[in-house]
Amino acid sequence: KLCLIDIAPTLDMYEGVSLTQPYMEFARAYYHWFHMLQPAPLPEIMMGAGHIDTAKAYLHAKLGGWGSAGLAYIEPRALAEYERCFCSPEAIHTACEDYRASAGIDLTHDPESRAMPGTEGKIACDLLVLWGERGVIHRLFDPMALWQAQCSAAVSGKAMPAGHFIPEEQPEATAAALQQFFV
Secondary structure, three states: OEEEEOOOOHHHHHHHOOOOOOHHHHHHHOHHHHHHOOOOOHHHHHOOOOOHHHHHHHHHHHHOOOOOOOOOOOOHHHHHHHHHHHOOHHHHHHHHHHHHHHOOHHHHHHHHHHOOOOOOOOEOOOEEEEEEOOOHHHHHOOHHHHHHOOEOOOEEEEEEOOOOOHHHHOHHHHHHHHHHHHO
């Protein structure tokens, strides 16, 4: 079993980006996808690598956005842990490298895996899809349809009353959904 939280298949997201609505809204809301994949070190510098106050400001803007109403939903200890884990030059560089891969080798591997004989390139286990009803995925995509197209097993899911950071905004509801699905 597999649970996916507030994501759509990367290949589908990149293939859907155009200059028409609603994908212009996607490009604006998820500008970081295109910013972070630029060659190093520009994104890292702009995100505050080596400058703790800038790195924290960038992190807070991301955590407080994407359908979330500010940072009030994050407990102070959790926010401090996010800051500790993200606000170093190494962590910021690693995050950028992940996005660089999403527009590089991942775009080669995704079509290859979708075309694999015998599996039809589909996920072969039951899938739970959770997405935030105030988030970009909910506004611009049909998460259930996207993941049903990628899965040969049972797909279940629902919109949660949250933005992108569902476990942080709705910890009890997230735990209940996971418990029901995995047990």
